Amino acid sequence: MVDNPYLAHLPPSQRGAGPSYSSSSSEKEPLFGFLPRKVKGEQVRKAMEHHLNPFTKLPHSAQYRKILEARRALPVYSQMDEFLEIFSKNQIIVMVGETGSGKTTQIPQFVTYSDLPHTKGKLVACTQPRRVAAMSVAQRVADEMDVQLGKQVGYSIRFEDMTEAGTTFLKYMTDGMLLREAMNDKELSRYSTIILDEAHERTLATDILMGLLKNLVKRRKDLKIIVMSATLDAVKFQSYFSLHDSAAGEEPSPAPLFKVPGRTHPVEIFYTQEPEPDYVEAAIRTVLMIHRAEDPGDILLFLTGEEEIEDACRKIKLEADDLLNTDPSSVGPLMCVPLYSSLPPQQQQRIFDAAPKPSQEGYPPGRKVVVSTNIAETSLTIDGIVYVVDPGFSKQKVYNPRIRVESLLVSPISKASAQQRAGRAGRTRPGKCFRLYTEKDFISELEEQTHPEILRSNLANAVLELAKLGIKDLVRFDYLDAPAPETLMRALELLNYLAALDDEGELTALGGVMAEFPLDPQLAKMLIVSPEFKVSNEILTITAMLSIPNVWLRPPNQRAAADQAKAMLTVPEGDHLTMLNVFNNYSQNKHDRNWAWNNFLSARALAQAENVRAQLLRTMEKYDIDVISLEDEKKRNLGIRQALTCGFFMHVAHKEGEKGSYLTVKDNQVVALHPSCGLDSQPEWVLFNEFVLTKRPYIRTVTEVKPEWLLEYAPVYFDLASFPEGETKRALQRVANKRRGISNGGGEETRPRKKPKKEKN
DNA sequence: GAGCACTGC
Numbered sequence: 001m002v003d004n005p006y007l008a009h010l011p012p013s014q015r016g017a018g019p020s021y022s023s024s025s026s027e028k029e030p031l032f033g034f035l036p037r038k039v040k041g042e043q044v045r046k047a048m049e050h051h052l053n054p055f056t057k058l059p060h061s062a063q064y065r066k067i068l069e070a071r072r073a074l075p076v077y078s079q080m081d082e083f084l085e086i087f088s089k090n091q092i093i094v095m096v097g098e099t100g101s102g103k104t105t106q107i108p109q110f111v112t113y114s115d116l117p118h119t120k121g122k123l124v125a126c127t128q129p130r131r132v133a134a135m136s137v138a139q140r141v142a143d144e145m146d147v148q149l150g151k152q153v154g155y156s157i158r159f160e161d162m163t164e165a166g167t168t169f170l171k172y173m174t175d176g177m178l179l180r181e182a183m184n185d186k187e188l189s190r191y192s193t194i195i196l197d198e199a200h201e202r203t204l205a206t207d208i209l210m211g212l213l214k215n216l217v218k219r220r221k222d223l224k225i226i227v228m229s230a231t232l233d234a235v236k237f238q239s240y241f242s243l244h245d246s247a248a249g250e251e252p253s254p255a256p257l258f259k260v261p262g263r264t265h266p267v268e269i270f271y272t273q274e275p276e277p278d279y280v281e282a283a284i285r286t287v288l289m290i291h292r293a294e295d296p297g298d299i300l301l302f303l304t305g306e307e308e309i310e311d312a313c314r315k316i317k318l319e320a321d322d323l324l325n326t327d328p329s330s331v332g333p334l335m336c337v338p339l340y341s342s343l344p345p346q347q348q349q350r351i352f353d354a355a356p357k358p359s360q361e362g363y364p365p366g367r368k369v370v371v372s373t374n375i376a377e378t379s380l381t382i383d384g385i386v387y388v389v390d391p392g393f394s395k396q397k398v399y400n401p402r403i404r405v406e407s408l409l410v411s412p413i414s415k416a417s418a419q420q421r422a423g424r425a426g427r428t429r430p431g432k433c434f435r436l437y438t439e440k441d442f443i444s445e446l447e448e449q450t451h452p453e454i455l456r457s458n459l460a461n462a463v464l465e466l467a468k469l470g471i472k473d474l475v476r477f478d479y480l481d482a483p484a485p486e487t488l489m490r491a492l493e494l495l496n497y498l499a500a501l502d503d504e505g506e507l508t509a510l511g512g513v514m515a516e517f518p519l520d521p522q523l524a525k526m527l528i529v530s531p532e533f534k535v536s537n538e539i540l541t542i543t544a545m546l547s548i549p550n551v552w553l554r555p556p557n558q559r560a561a562a563d564q565a566k567a568m569l570t571v572p573e574g575d576h577l578t579m580l581n582v583f584n585n586y587s588q589n590k591h592d593r594n595w596a597w598n599n600f601l602s603a604r605a606l607a608q609a610e611n612v613r614a615q616l617l618r619t620m621e622k623y624d625i626d627v628i629s630l631e632d633e634k635k636r637n638l639g640i641r642q643a644l645t646c647g648f649f650m651h652v653a654h655k656e657g658e659k660g661s662y663l664t665v666k667d668n669q670v671v672a673l674h675p676s677c678g679l680d681s682q683p684e685w686v687l688f689n690e691f692v693l694t695k696r697p698y699i700r701t702v703t704e705v706k707p708e709w710l711l712e713y714a715p716v717y718f719d720l721a722s723f724p725e726g727e728t729k730r731a732l733q734r735v736a737n738k739r740r741g742i743s744n745g746g747g748e749e750t751r752p753r754k755k756p757k758k759e760k761n
Numbered sequence: 762g763a764g765c766a767c768t769g770c
Contacts, residue, residue, distance in 0.1 A: 130768065131768090174770080177770070180770055181770075202769090205769065340765080340766080374767060377767090386765090395765095397766075518769085518770035519770085549765075674762090674763070692764090698763080
């Protein structure tokens with residue numbers, strides 16, 4: 001007798017024991033004799049070579065056998081027995097596999113053979129930080145398993161669920177998607193094994209999932225977890241997931257490690273003798289040095305942003321053309337390609353173009369130089385790169401909880417990041433990496449790992465998600481790296497002002513609905529309350545427009561024309577209304593395929609807005625939030641601005657002095673309207689979508705509001721008794737007095753609104 | 762009179 005609880009679900013032929021199976025079972029049943037989670041490598045290899053596909057019961061295709069050959073050559077394949085043994089014996093495993101080990105495609109399949117999720121109606125999930133990765137890996141694995149994508153093997157990403165309920169048992173998904181699922185099923189009961197891939201990237205979603213899963217495995221003894229990482233920071237994961245039976249008084253023992261070598265070519269590293277004062281100049285010089293002196297092979301140069309990249313491309317091209325003209329017989333032609341995310345996809349494709357041919361037969365071959373942001377470090381791989389130039393910087397997000405601002409800062413990269421960059425030179429053959437800093441600085445100045453996102457972000461959204469997940473004590477939640485207490489306080493404070501959390505920190509009914517929207521809390525709040533102003537249809541559009549990248553295009557050689565086109569669509573009352581106007585015009589001109597381009601707007605971004613809007617609309621319908629509109633344009637615009645105030649009352653600035661400078665309410669930051677702002681005047685009170693810290697502090701996407709609304713819709717935040725002293729408070733006091741006068745029966749004569757006095761800075 | 766590292770729901 002077998003007492004394994006899973007076996008009851010299996011057809012008799014798969015139970016492996018008992019009198020009822022026929023002797024030909026293994027002929028028809030490739031998984032004959034497989035005991036869930038007790039499967040051996042030998043059995044799996046046999047099943048893989050079986051003429052029948054164990055999951056479809058159809059004969060394997062010729063393509064399957066060809067792919068299987070290639071799989072056998074992967075480093076991880078030769079360690080199948082070791083993996084299956086560790087998997088059988090442990091609930092949590094930490095796995096380290098360098099690039100090229102095959103872990104992302106193979107491990108989930110090994111797990112499937114051992115876990116047999118299809119026999120118990122469960123799934124194996126494998127998370128990825130990026131959508132494209134989830135999609136492309138799922139396709140590859142479907143091919144390897146000889147099944148149709150979306151059937152046994154599928155993927156799930158925002159806007160696209162490529163799975164079939166009851167059929168799919170291996171699902172690749174984005175980490176954010178699994179987090180969303182956890183909000184509605186805290187036990188993640190659909191899954192028998194969860195694999196967190198690329199855990200070393202430490203995305204916010206993966207970090208929160210690790211905390212959740214660490215807790216969940218205590219309750220769900222049948223759930224297995226595999227944390228997969230590319231770098232050697234595994235010790236940290238191992239001790240975080242250490243098994244600790246406090247009741248038995250045992251010492252915690254680290255989670256077991258399963259390690260697989262990578263398969264890349266060696267990369268020789270060069271450092272500079274002295275620190276380089278100007279890294280862009282040094283980078284250009286190095287690229288040209290490689291071009292003149294090194295063997296054929298393409299170059300990848302890492303810089304920090306669009307402007308720097310475009311500038312460097314121009315200079316490299318100029319110098320390289322010069323070299324070619326002076327000495328065409330000893331140096332080949334050079335092609336320089338920029339790469340950053342806001343580049344249209346068509347131009348991004350240029351990185352895959354072949355290097356130019358020799359200028360003349362018998363002359364040196366051409367060379368391709370890709371000048372890229374960090375996008376080439378993780379998201380995009382370019383084959384044929386032999387030389388990497390690494391100045392050692394990237395733009396990184398930093399969050400300052402004191403002034404509640406996220407900004408981008410050019411900062412030194414980490415050792416792990418430098419290693420990843422160097423690895424890009426060894427994908428096809430041995431390569432070289434030129435680091436534009438000294439070896440001493442590499443050893444002593446660079447941090448081991450990039451700070452995880454959870455330490456660099458505004459956590460308002462994450463805290464709302466955690467509250468929805470039922471985490472009561474957010475400060476003592478078991479984070480792999482705990483965020484600064486002040487960051488958590490800021491998030492709790494914001495959610496309390498928005499009435500998503502009550503004064504005890506408990507999630508309110510409103511907060512529960514807010515968490516259902518894939519939006520920042522302010523946006524969610526404004527969308528949910530918008531039916532009260534009868535403008536939810538418009539707020540829905542504005543919310544979608546605020547959730548996508550900038551729609552305005554401004555080609556360097558057509559700036560005047562672009563500005564003119566923008567002026568045509570601008571609504572002077574505020575940038576939010578302009579966004580609404582842009583979207584509505586786009587919708588009305590769908591028949592004209594060139595409309596977006598003719599108006600200097602990004603068709604890609606507008607299509608994204610449409611997608612987001614449709615998704616938000618579905619969530620609104622699910623929670624019976626009316627989608628309504630006002631006929632009268634004046635009333636409608638007024639309602640929109642009032643609804644905006646309900647979400648963004650903490651993002652208000654008051655004009656101080658005549659020079660167009662504003663002070664943010666409460667924080668008293670001196671800010672200016674961003675030059676992209678379309679207001680035709682400088683109203684006394686404005687609401688803004690974001691505070692950006694670039695050359696100066698700016699507020700961007702701005703709309704005029706009335707101070708009465710602030711007092712009415714956010715009385716707690718604008719409680720004058722506790723308001724910081726200053727001109728803003730005095731201005732609010734005047735409004736409050738006036739309102740009191742009116743509500744007292746209008747006996748007092750309304751005082752004229754004073755203009756703010758000039759103030760010296 | 763300026764900008765957009767990169768993701769994700």
